[in-house]
Structures are given as structure tokens and as C-alpha cells.
Amino acid sequence: MKRVHPLLIRITHWVNALAILVMVMSGWKIYNASPLFDFSFPNAITLGGWLGGALQWHFAAMWLSPSTA
Numbered sequence: 001m002k003r004v005h006p007l008l009i010r011i012t013h014w015v016n017a018l019a020i021l022v023m024v025m026s027g028w029k030i031y032n033a034s035p036l037f038d039f040s041f042p043n044a045i046t047l048g049g050w051l052g053g054a055l056q057w058h059f060a061a062m063w064l065s066p067s068t069a
């Protein structure tokens with residue numbers, strides 16, 4: 001089977017996908033901590049446990065995702 005993309009590209013793609021997933025799930029926890037919004041995401045699909053933990057996960061995943069600037 002011929003590979004279309006080299007191994008390094010495939011690995012970085014999945015690392016980026018995981019980083020985006022972590023950023024989304026921790027972002028939902030950060031969103032839930034705000035008293036301004038009526039809607040909140042279920043705790044089962046959020047990451048971080050509390051606001052400080054969610055911020056730490058969010059910033060850690062930020063370093064794994066590629067820069068868009």
C-alpha cells in the first residue's frame with residue numbers, strides 16, 4: 001500500500017487533532033465558569049475539573065497546536 005503522506009506529516013496531523021480536541025474540551029469548561037451565559041456544557045464532555053485546571057489544559061494544548069499567525 002502506497003502512503004500519500006510521509007510518516008512525519010501523519011504524526012503531526014494526529015498530534016494537532018488531539019491538541020484541538022483538548023482545547024475544545026477545556027474551552028467548554030472555561031465557558032461553563034462564566035456567569036454571563038445561561039447555557040452550559042455537560043461535565044462529561046469538558047476537561048479540567050475546575051477553572052484553573054481547564055486553563056492549564058488549554059494552555060498546554062496551545063503549545064502543541066501549530067501557530068496560525
